[in-house]
Amino acid sequence: MCKATFMELCEELAPALWRRDTRKRAALSVGKHVAIAVWKLATPDCYWSVANHFGVGKSTVEAVLSQMCRAINHILLQRTVTLGNVCEIVDGFEAMGFPNCGGAIDGTHIPIWAPEHLVTEYINRKGYFSMVLQVLVDHQGRFTDINVGWLGKVHDARIFRNTGLYHKLQAGTFSPYEKITVGDVEIPIVILGDPAYPLMPWLMKPCTSNLDSSKERFNNRLSRCQMTVECVFGRSKARWRCLYGRLDLNDDNIPVVIAACCVLHNLCEAKGGKFPPGWTTEADGLASAYEQPDARGIRGVQQRAVCLREALWAHFDNKNP
Template identity: 30%
Template sequence: MAAIGILNLHKRRNAVDRIYRERLTLTNLRDTDIESRYRLDRESIVYLMRLIGGDIRKSGRGRSIDPETQVLVTLRYMAKGDFYSETGDVHGVSRSSVCRIIHNVVTSINKRLHNIRFPRTNEDILHTKVMFQRSCGLPNCLGAVDGTLVPIIAPKQNEEAFVSRTGCHALNVQAVADADMRFTDVVCRWTGASHDEMVFDNCGLKEHLEATNIGYLLGDSGYPLKPFLMTPYLHPGSPAEERFNKAHKRGRVVVERSFGVLKARFRCLSKSGGCLPFAPEKSANIILCCFKLHNLCLERGLPLPDISSDNDDSQTPGEFINECGRGGIQRRNELTQLFSR
C-alpha cells in the first residue's frame, strides 16, 4: 500500500496542468471585425445560435465548448478556409475539436435552415418571372442554371471520377439562381468529371419543369435546348437572334455572379482557399451549408463581397445540336420574335 501511495504521489508531481486558452466571444468584437472574420453580422450569428442551439448545446462537463464558440469556429473556417490548427488557435480550441465542431454545426444548419426553395406557389412563380423580365427582357423565366467546381481532397475510393477538366479533384455543383442572386435549387452530389448536362438530366428539377410546363431556365450552350431550358444560338443568323443572345446573356450571368459572390464570401469553396479536406459526402454537406448561408446573407441585406476573377471554373460549353427537340426550338423562336422589332 505504501508503494502504491508513493507511485500516485509521483504521478501527481509529474502531471501537467491542463491549459485553457481564452475564447473569442461576440461581446469583445467590433461589428466590422465580425463581418470580416465570419461573413455574417452579429444579429445573423445570434439567429443561427438560437436556431441550432438545442442541437449543439454544451455538455456541462469541465470546459466544454459553448454553442457560440462552435458557431464562430464553423463560420471562421468556411469564411477563410483556414487550417484546423489556425482556426482552433484563434478560438482557443484544439485541432480535433475544430473538426468535430464543423461537422456538428454544418449538420444542424442543414437540418434547421430551409431557405433554398424553387418557386412553387403562383405568387412566387409570378414574382420570379417579373424580376427576370425586368433584368433581361425575357418573359416566363424561372432562373439561370449552371455548374461550378468545388475542390476537394482526393477521395480514397473511385478517385479518377472526381478529377475535373482542370485536373483537380472536385465536386460538380449545379445551382439555379434567381434575378436577385438567391439560390433556389442546389445539387451537390456529382463528381468533378460529370458534365453539366448529365447532372441536369438526372435532377428532380428537370422532371418538375418538364411535367408542369410552368416556365423555363436559362443555360449556356453546354446544355441541350429544351422547352424548359433555353440556350443561346450558337451561330445567330439575324439581328433578332443576336438580340435574343444578348438578352439571354444578361439573364444567365446572374448565376455566374452568384457563384462568384458565394466563393468570395466562403473561401473554403474557392481554389484560393485550397480544397475541402473531407470525404465527398462531408464536403457536400459543407457546400450545401454555404449555399444556405449565402441566401441568409441576402435575406438580411448584408453587403456583397468583392468578386475575384478566379471563379470561372464552369465547364467548357459543348454543342448539343442533335439534342435540340422541336419543342425547344419552337419556344426559342417564339421568344426571338420579341426581339424582331
C-alpha cells in the same frame, strides 16, 4: 455576416448544437460553436490555424464544422433554399429582358483533395479534382435549388437529368399555371442555361449557329439574365472562401459543407449582409494562389503540344504537294 444574422443563426441551430458539460471539461457554447464553424467556412485557414485562434483542439474544429453544417442542412436547407414567389422572380427577369423566366441554371466545380477511391472520376475537364455544385438562382442572386455531390468528371447535362428539378420541369409541376402567349405560341415558365444544357420546351439556351440579328438579340437577352448565376457564384465564394481552396474533408462531408455555404449565402443576402467590392478582388487573388497543380501541368503539356503542331504546320507548308 452581421451580428443580428449571427445571433439568429445561433438561435435556430441551438437545439442541435447545445451540449451538456462533462466531468472532464465544459461544453462549447452554441455561440462559440457557430463562430468556429463560420470562421472556418469564411477563410482559407487550415484547421490548426482556426484551432489556435479559438483556443481549442484541431479535432474540435473538425467536429464542430461537421456538426454545424449538418445542423444547417437538417434545419435550414429546405426553408432557405426554395423557389419562393414565382411571380416576383418572373417579374425580376422580365425587367432584365427575358419573359416568363423562373431562374437561371449553371454548375461550378469545387476543388477537393484527391479522394481515396475512384480518383480519375473526380478529375474535371480543367484537370483537377472536384465536386460539382449545380444551382438554380433567382433574379436577386439567391439559390432556389441546389444539387451537390456529383463527381467532377460528370457532364452538367447528365447531372441535370438526374435532379428533382429536371423531373419537376419535365412533369410540368415546377410552376404549371404561369404561361404566356407569344405570337400564337404558348410559353410555359422556362429556365435559362448555357450551351452545355439540352434545349427543352422549358429550358432555353443560346443559339450557336447561323446567327442573324434576331438570334444575336435573343442570345444577348438570355446571357444578360444567365450571368446572374456567375455573379452568385462569385459572391458566395468570395464570402465563403473555403470553396476556393481544396476542401480537406471526407467525401461524405464535402456535399454537406458546400450545401451549408449555399444556405448561409441566402441568409446573408436576405438579411442585407454587407459585401465590400474589395472582397471579389481578394477572392480572385485567392483563387490564383490556390490554382490546382494538375491544371498547371495540363496547360504546360498543351503549350508543348501547340509548339509541335506549329512545327508540323511549317513542315507541311514547306513540302511539295
